[in-house]
Amino acid sequence: MSNPYPQQPEGARGGPPQYQATGDQYGAGPGHPGAAPPEVKRLLTLTLVSAAVYLLNDIVGMVVAATADTTAMYQELGLSPDQIAAADQAAGVGQVTGIVLLVIALGLYALVYVFLKKGRNWARVLGIVLSILSVVGTLIGLLGAMAYGGLGIVLLILGLLLVVVNVLWLVTAFKAPVKHWFAPRRTA
Template identity: 80%
Template sequence: MSNPYPQQPEGPRGGPPQYQAGGGDQYGAGQYAGGGRPGAAPPEVKRLLTLTLVSAAVYLLNGLVDLFATATVDMTETYREMGLSPEQIAVAEQTGGVATVTGVLVLAVALGLYALVYVFLKKGKNWARVLGIVLSVLSVLGTLIGLLGVMAYGGLGIVLLVLGLLLVVVNVLWLVTAFKAPVKHWFAPARMA
């Protein structure tokens, strides 16, 4: 039988040799814990996981306070101060129930995305890091825009302002950590030599 790979030595069954290292399959998979990455994760990866949980907790708290604020604050006077007509105020108050349901759904979906990112970051998947980066950027932008109207909630507006700024800080720290060299290199896909 002729060797279809004339530049390489033949393996035990003919054809190219099958390399195995450390109990993995022929391509070396399973050789290392953490998705084929050598060694343990750097400390920055643990920090990234912790920041993911902190961000989720602050987001949840912020969302719950926001839902409470929208459900309890009488916005009629605020709408009048904004210059809305009585008809527009009536429509705005009718949509309050829809906004509450939508807020609960958005909160549930966001927490599901936090869980998805956390679980797969822990498994060493680079796509989870990329998804986390995209979601963190969107969170920072959305939170900063949302902070423009929080003072309409009176005293709860101050709580929302503080939680929103805390969420921005945590997400910026998450982004900085996600782009650090040890984290990028550990999550980088293993390349064949």
């Protein structure tokens, strides 16, 4: 009887030879990420926390913008009645645009989260870019938060919390174990 698999001795169980890939210090072998270090799990948690704070901040922002007495604010700024009417009309369009942008942002959060979980480095890079944009945009938005009075304080607190979470996300994304785990695998 001849053995169709010469790598195995006669009498061994049939089937193709089994190869064991050796893993690195994180259990990752060539071509797949393996077990994630704890920092990756933290990155995933921070992604969800950032999405939740972003959602809450955006909802509060929409409520504040819808309930604010913008006519009085515009009059204090010295706008004419025609300019006030145009600004009020633009605010309505802004609310619809805000909802569309919220849906897009939550979709991007979901995209980053799902593919971070799958070990895709492009998701980490996309998350880095979006976190930087979020920090810059939120800091600029904080400048006008106090114009809304009492609810402006809520916007200020949520905005600062979002900045802190995103900075923590960035720090975690650049840590060595995370960078190593997401690094492209080379097959030998």
